[in-house]
Amino acid sequence: MFFVFFAKNPYHKTAWELLDYVSEQWRKKVVFILQQSDLTKPEELSRNTQRVKDYASQRHIESPIVFATSAELENNGNEEGSGFREVRGFINDMVTGGETYKIKLKSISDRTQNVIDELEHELKSIQRQLELDKSSVERIKTKLAVGEKKSQDEISKLVDKLAANYDLVAEQIKSDFSAGFTFPKLINKSVVGTVNKNASIQAWIDQIKAKYEPELQVSLEETLKEGTHHFLGDIKNLIDSLIQDLNTIQNYSSNSHLSIQVIERRHEVFEDVKQKASKLLEDAEFINTLKSNASGVATNVLGGAAVTVIAGLFMAITEIVILDIIGAAFAGVGILVSGGALYLKKRMIISKISKKLDSDKTKLISDIKEQLKFKYTLIYEEIKRVFGDLDDYVEKEEEGIEPILKEYRTIQSKAKDLLELMVNS
Structure with missing residues (x-):
């Protein structure tokens, strides 16, 4: 899932609240796009990129991926500086490099874990x-x-x-x-x-x-x-x-x-x-x-x-x-x-x-x-x-709750084993 922010101001509260929900409830892999990077000074863009990574880490997103893009530069033929080449390369790797299946399996695993967590909470x-x-x-x-x-x-x-x-x-x-x-x-x-x-x-x-x-x-x-x-x-x-x-x-x-x-x-x-x-x-x-x-x-x-x-x-x-x-x-x-x-x-x-x-x-x-x-x-x-x-x-x-707890522990254990198998494969 791609989250798009303005490169000049990626601190919009509503967007980050939506990210909290998506990350916690959907457990989707998130990629951050800082658009209109051409309107931002290099040092400001570098600082905002790091801040986005910090915000993502605070929300338990490991190794956050951030791309800075400029549609203006892309349209003017500056593919090298527009940042879209990196985005296309990332998408290509995901689709053709076998990463798609890993992502899907990870997504299924994450949703399963989400259900298990909700069951535990209940x-x-x-x-x-x-x-x-x-x-x-x-x-x-x-x-x-x-x-x-x-x-x-x-x-x-x-x-x-x-x-x-x-x-x-x-x-x-x-x-x-x-x-x-x-x-x-x-x-x-x-x-x-x-x-x-x-x-x-x-x-x-x-x-x-x-x-x-x-x-x-x-x-x-x-x-x-x-x-x-x-x-x-x-x-x-x-x-x-x-x-x-x-x-x-x-x-x-x-x-x-x-x-x-x-x-x-x-x-x-x-x-x-x-x-x-x-x-x-x-x-x-x-x-x-x-x-x-x-x-x-x-x-x-x-x-x-x-x-x-x-x-x-x-x-x-x-x-x-x-x-x-x-x-x-x-x-x-x-x-x-x-x-x-x-x-x-x-x-x-x-x-x-x-x-x-x-x-x-x-x-x-x-x-x-x-x-x-x-x-x-x-x-x-x-x-x-x-x-x-x-x-x-x-x-x-x-x-009544004893057999449910027993069944829950079994499911939790199997899900953990499956996740470890996926990580090590």
Whole structure:
């Protein structure tokens, strides 16, 4: 390919930009012609010729060929000074001297190398983007793991708080029973209770039950409501944060050289995950778990557990106390003595009540903990299922690019061997 410049001013920017494109994209052999050399002084022509060679070398054109020509001198019969004799000689050597085939082969080789270079550039772009996406997916997985660990810790703290509230009410129950197990009060309940059932020992037990049954229920429910509200709110915030991360990742690319196919596939996967994650917060069943005002979750988890505990507790207390009274009656002692017998067994009865409270607490707190763990496990399994598609995408992309890289290296090696063969032949 011949590039023609004015000998007086071969520095035209547009021409050199075109040369950059031709040299890089077409990989053509370039010959430079400095026309109208007769209008340039010899020293200026020599200087401009050298500058053209320097410019060409800067653009990785090895051993640049430069001819200075003058159509004016040629037309006036000065073939020696016109420079066209050298140009014709060069063309003749290329055509008839076998150089044509070498040039064609070199041109084919250069175009092949150009394709290989573009393929390498594309593969490197894909690899860079894949590494960025892989790193981003790992950050999402880490954030999800941190969120899950935080939820576990919150559940543990909530369970500890529930246990502390239970202990507080349990101590009050034991305190009320202990205060009622004085000798005068028991004798009074034993005597008066035979006439007025509302003043009997059974009525006294029922009064304590009526007092603490709702108190325990409300105490546990309020604590559970507050804890689950915070716990579920954090999960919603986590999902929102992950969706925001997806938006950032989806809109970020390492460069603009990725093929349309790669860009579309990547966009499709990230958009699909983002939509699924967004729909989690719209899904009726899932959102009911997060959005049941926490009170719904609390009621659902707690249910009538506190009522059941209180009912079972006081049924056991009634059996303990009443059996002692019946035992005293069968022993042939009077009512006064039976009341006194209860007083003497105060420590034993309080101990039984304490053990019953402890055993019921263990079961109640364990049941609540299991239900909360089950609930949060379901939530995180669903979140992981959605965001797991990102992991699958990165894994498939890694598996897909490996055979392409292997094939590319084979092509690159063969092209290199062929080029060396051409150079040495």
